[in-house]
Each structure stands twice: as structure tokens, then as C-alpha cells.
Amino acid sequence: MKRIRLxxxxxxxxxVTAMLERAxxxxxxxxxxxxxxxxxxxxxxxxxxxxxxxxxxxxxAAYTAVDKAETEEDLATRINGDGAGLxxxxxxxxxAPVIHLSTDYVFDGSLDRPYRxxxxxxxxxxxxxxxxxxxxxxxxxxxRYAILRTAWVYSPFGANFVKTxxxxxxxxxxxxxxxxxxxxxTSAIDIADTVFEVARQIVAEPSPRKFGVxxxxxxxxxxxxxxxxxxxxxxxxxxxxxxxxxxxATTEYPTPARRPANSRLDGARLARDYGITLPPWRQxxxxxxxxxxxxPAN
Ligand SMILES: NC(=O)c1ccc[n+]([C@@H]2O[C@H](COP(=O)([O-])OP(=O)(O)OC[C@H]3O[C@@H](n4cnc5c(N)ncnc54)[C@H](OP(=O)(O)O)[C@@H]3O)[C@@H](O)[C@H]2O)c1
Numbered sequence: 001m002k003r004i005r006l007x008x009x010x011x012x013x014x015x016v017t018a019m020l021e022r023a024x025x026x027x028x029x030x031x032x033x034x035x036x037x038x039x040x041x042x043x044x045x046x047x048x049x050x051x052x053x054x055x056x057x058x059x060x061a062a063y064t065a066v067d068k069a070e071t072e073e074d075l076a077t078r079i080n081g082d083g084a085g086l087x088x089x090x091x092x093x094x095x096a097p098v099i100h101l102s103t104d105y106v107f108d109g110s111l112d113r114p115y116r117x118x119x120x121x122x123x124x125x126x127x128x129x130x131x132x133x134x135x136x137x138x139x140x141x142x143x144r145y146a147i148l149r150t151a152w153v154y155s156p157f158g159a160n161f162v163k164t165x166x167x168x169x170x171x172x173x174x175x176x177x178x179x180x181x182x183x184x185x186t187s188a189i190d191i192a193d194t195v196f197e198v199a200r201q202i203v204a205e206p207s208p209r210k211f212g213v214x215x216x217x218x219x220x221x222x223x224x225x226x227x228x229x230x231x232x233x234x235x236x237x238x239x240x241x242x243x244x245x246x247x248x249a250t251t252e253y254p255t256p257a258r259r260p261a262n263s264r265l266d267g268a269r270l271a272r273d274y275g276i277t278l279p280p281w282r283q284x285x286x287x288x289x290x291x292x293x294x295x296p297a298n
Contacts, residue, residue: 003028004203006195007054009037009087010061015101017157018192019060027196030054033061039083040075049090056199057091059084059100059138066105066127067256073126080130085137088145097144097202097211099195104151104183104217106132109260114221116266117149117213125257135213144206146198147213148191148270151263152227155188156291156298161224165231166292169243179225179247183263184217187284191216194276201274209273215265218281223247230282234289 004027010016011033023029030052037048039061063069063079084100091098105128106121123129138145154160168175194216202210222230225247232243250259271277278284292298 004055004199005030005053006056006058006199007032007049007052008058008060009033009039012158013060014153014155014158014160014188015060015191015195018155018188019058019195022189022192022196024196027199039079039087042082042086045083045086046090049094052094054091054094054096055203057087057094057096057098058195058199059087059098062101063127063130066125069127069130070125070256073130076126076130077133080127081133081137084134085141088138089141092142092144097146097206098138098142099198099202100134100138100145100147101191102135102147102149103128103131104149104260104263104265106135106149107260109262111262114264114266115215115262117215117269124260127257144202144211146202146211148194148198148216149213149265150186150191150216151265152183152185152217153188153191154185154288156288156295157188161227162231162285162288163292165228166235166289169232169235169240172243173241174244174246175228176246176248176252177225177228178250178253179223180249181259181261181263182221182223184219184221184265185227185281185285186216186218186278187281187288189288190218190278190284194278197276198274214270214273215267216270216278217265217267218278218284219267220280220282221264222281230285231289234286235293238290238293240293
């Protein structure tokens, strides 16, 4: 059996860490990140891939500081827009397709149903605009692309909502959490497994329907408040005291960047063209909370 070699951008991000940890026997994962590869610096991108060999390149690195992007849009666009396009171009030069991670923030969230891939984009913030620029740049640079839009990513690694809630729960018996934004929590571990399966199928059967934009989030939906409730409920299994969640309106929790009220993504295309449906988010949350509360490394 020939192993598939994936080069993934980033070193310590949630998705790249999950990919490094979960690489199955048929897939080799090599991570290229800072300082060797800096997506804000075009020369470092081309140099970092010198002498590299890859069956598939995965662009998982990004400027992900949604609020900070409002005052650093140029940098965010250099990394998420131009940098992503250059990674896709370099992949093309290596003869490899590119899998690129994108986001629900390319939409404005005004639709009253889950977003499909062909729905009009209309980002309402700088981060979303920079990621949308990346989608166009990737598609322009490499005809063999799979853009996987995801949302509400959490994991045992890096910074994320689940870790924040568990930290708050250590000292508080009640938290106020936004209850009028709707989406689907998505485990970076499920994303890693999906990326591996997409890579396998792109290599084995590179037919036109394997390329394009795909929505990839945990099955079922929630509000941030419901997500927080689930985290605290799981945590009680590990001796944590219950925490009451009070849902609040987005307007009561002002942030520099606006967030879409509807972040739900319809995963039918990924199911149809790849046979992949992510597990229900609640099911995937369980092992992450277990690990965060039982593994001394956390
Ligand atoms: N987190 C979410 O809720 C969410 C939601 C929707 C979509 N996404 C998308 O999913 C993908 C993965 O997100 P994530 O949660 O794994 O992100 P993350 O945990 O914030 O990690 C970001 C990664 O990008 C790397 N990076 C940032 N700036 C860089 C630069 N200039 N050059 C090279 N690498 C750089 C970081 O490098 P270091 O390793 O050096 O720190 C890190 O590895 C991203 O494309 C993101 O836009 C995320």
C-alpha cells in the first residue's frame, strides 16, 4: 500500500495538531509552519516548499483572531487571502491538489435555513472578507481544490470555546452566553478525519465532483448557550459542580467584529460526493471534555 503524503500548513493550530496526532497508517502528515513557513511572507511560502514532495497539500493555517482582524485587515488578508492562494499555487507546482479550510463567516447569517455551498457570500467582518479572498485565490491558483468550510471549531488543543467554558466553570456557578446565534460545534478531530478521507478520495478518484466547495460541520445544531450547557453537563461526569447557563442576546455581548446569527452549514454535498457525514456534535464533544478534565497534560 502506497502511503499518501500530506503537507499541512501550521504547527500548533487545532486542526494541524489533530491531524498530526491522528494520522492513520496509510497517511503521512508533515507540518510546515512558522518560522520556516510564514503565510504573510510570499518568499517564505515558496522557499518552505522547495524540495518538498506531496500528494496533497492542506492549508489549515490561518489568521483566526476574528476581533483583532477588524484592526489588522491587511495582515489578515495577506495571510488568509494571498497566502492561501500562494499555497494552492505551490501545490499545483508540485502536481498536488489542495484542501483548503474556510469558514461560515463568508456568509452574513441572514438566511433562515442552513447555508448551501452555492448560496451568495457576503461577509460582515474583516476575518470573513479575508477568508473569502482566500477561497477565490485558491480556486484561481489550482483547479484541483477542495475548500472545506467549517465552523465553531473546538478540540483539546489551542484556544477554543470549550476550554474557555471549562476555565470559567472552575470559579463561577453561572455564566451568561449568547443564545441567539445558531451553528454547529465541530471537533477538530472530526475535521482531521474528514481531511484524511477527502485526501484519500481525491488521490484515488480525482473526478470533477471531488473538487469545489463543501460544507463540513458537526451534525445537528445549537446556540452558543446550548453548547455551553452541554460542556458543563459533560463536566459534571468528572466531578465538576453544575454551572447555570443564562442565554443572552448578541446585543448584550458586544464584540469588535459582528458574528453571523445563522452559522448553520448544510453538509449534503459532502455526504453526496464523498459519503462523509460528521458525527452529531454532542457525541464528539464527550471525548474532548473527558480528555481536558482527565489528562494531566491539559
Ligand atoms: N477556529 C474556528 O472556530 C474556525 C471556524 C471556521 C473555520 N476555521 C478555519 O479552520 C482552519 C483551522 O483553524 P484552527 O482552529 O485550527 O486555527 P488555530 O487553532 O487558530 O491555528 C491557526 C494556525 O495558523 C497558523 N498561522 C497563523 N498565522 C500564520 C502565518 N502567518 N504563517 C503560518 N502559519 C500561521 C498558526 O501557527 P502556529 O502554529 O505558529 O501558531 C496555527 O497553526 C483555519 O483555516 C480557520 O480559518 C476555524
